Amino acid sequence: MSAEAEIVRVPATTMEEFDTEAFCKVGMLPGEASLVAQSIVHADLTGVFTHGSNFLPLYTNWIQVGSIDPTATPEVVSDNGATAIISARNAMGQVAGVQAMDMAIAKAKEFGIGAVGVRESNHFGAAAYYTLRALDHDAIGFCSTNGIQVMAPYGGVTPSLSNTPIAYAIPANEERPLMLDMAVSVVAAGKVALAKRKGESIPLDWALTAEGVPTDDPSIATLMAPVGGPKGYGLAVVLDALCGVLTGALFGQDVRRGGIPNTPQAMGQLFMALDVGHMMPVDEFKQRMDVQIRQMRDSDKAKGVDRIYLPGEIELERKENFLRDGIAFATEIVEDLDAMSGTLGIASLSSRL
């Protein structure tokens, strides 16, 4: 996607309408279809294409084969002080995720901090979408999810853990907010898949063979390497405990992949919000965040480095550019979406441009 010739610019509003229409076509109600579309187009806008509209053909397929229930309404199964558990009842992960994050924020406004777990859930897209919702309420957002097993325990080879995201959003004053959304693997699994499609080799520290041996051949790379070895593994276990064990979801080796006919993934997520105003005057906090952010940005630079970025700065800057110029999709993503629209019987994305 480096050369301009290999990309197609799509206005965010066009993309959102296309995604919404596709979700409606497979049985979602307009309000929820629009909510999920907004979430995945937000991933596109920040350049996180692995979790954006690229995922639409999979999501619609998973709904069609009965892996996800397009009309399910999540249910609060326990509401206990500053904590709650929501059953997604096999709805789209995004539908449950927005409800849970907003509930965590409401609890943070009431108690200072709130934690809401989700069970019976599905793939929820990019974690950053949820944490960013806290910012409008002058709160700090956190979320994570478990998922399908792309990592083994450190030293092991049995796929047992997701390369779970850790996501935080923290408001600032004049500066952009901090937005951290990182997987606990060295790189995203999508990077290995991309190298495989292109027939390129990968760095030896990215992934392992089924026997647990580091490999530069993406075609035999089956396990993602945890970032920092035992550190990434440790974070994955802890986050699986919080997102899966504690919420009543499936966890570890038992979380199911998406798209198995009539079989929910039954994964789990945890959403937390911390109300800044409960701990410090909001204006003071935001000004202090600006100081911290500027200290980082203004650090002396290593040789060859032009600019120092804050967590999320690349993504949020890209969002500003993509909102202005249209989202720069790789041509092949648009081709995949055009193929999908043919199957679903909606106007192709290309025809809308």
Next chain:
Amino acid sequence: MSAEAEIVRVPATTMEEFDTEAFCKVGMLPGEASLVAQSIVHADLTGVFTHGSNFLPLYTNWIQVGSIDPTATPEVVSDNGATAIISARNAMGQVAGVQAMDMAIAKAKEFGIGAVGVRESNHFGAAAYYTLRALDHDAIGFCSTNGIQVMAPYGGVTPSLSNTPIAYAIPANEERPLMLDMAVSVVAAGKVALAKRKGESIPLDWALTAEGVPTDDPSIATLMAPVGGPKGYGLAVVLDALCGVLTGALFGQDVRRGGIPNTPQAMGQLFMALDVGHMMPVDEFKQRMDVQIRQMRDSDKAKGVDRIYLPGEIELERKENFLRDGIAFATEIVEDLDAMSGTLGIASLSSRL
């Protein structure tokens, strides 16, 4: 410390008495001296010698030069729902840390989750000590601290961030609890210092020169490398925001090193607890944790791997061994402590064995 000849076995009780006496000698009250001694001997017991009694000569010196106030009483400066802020008032970090963690646990029992920040604090030892306190209350513990600047922003060279710990403790049933306590640098700074003392080279990914160039020479290694590059950097910024910016402590480039005469470090910490029973029956949760833990341990192993460990398992197993056989201190640590006892005018550690 590999050969038995290079170690000295010290019973934990002897070590605790020695540490307590040293703290009393520099002006701490017996109760608080004992509390801090317990915390640092716990680090020794788990083999985390960099944060154990090895630190005693520094702590006593910092008290003597007026960097830490040995008799200060921490004060709750705000108590707001499930959150609170404590000023350590320049007491030992451990004194404020225990108070803050216990307050977070009490809030978790009341509200389901609690968060307590500490400002005007000092170095608090090993983070795991605090999170483990949650386990007796069937709660999940989290804590972190900011600290002196041993890392630069990713791409930068100005020391701006601590290699901050992320620590979690999660209870299980028949299995040992999960105990994660990891720095966001590739390795602990102590490992570079140790290699320097021994005149050994270090792996190129551990540390950087003052110019930001990876180096295998510990004598010119001045910046710790963040784990996973931008990931470790991102975590360090976020945790500094939570521990420093949000609590009203110093943060970023402004946290002071310990031991500057009459100058507090003024660092910050964040302690959180999540009450399991608010979200799921405790017995059910613990049994599910056992299932998760056993899935990891029973994973098929990579070639050459004998055993798969859970986060904290090595440390907690070592604690059992050290409680039985005595703590296996490197001879040079005991020599340092003997030298310190001469200065303080207390009976040497060696004379107590």
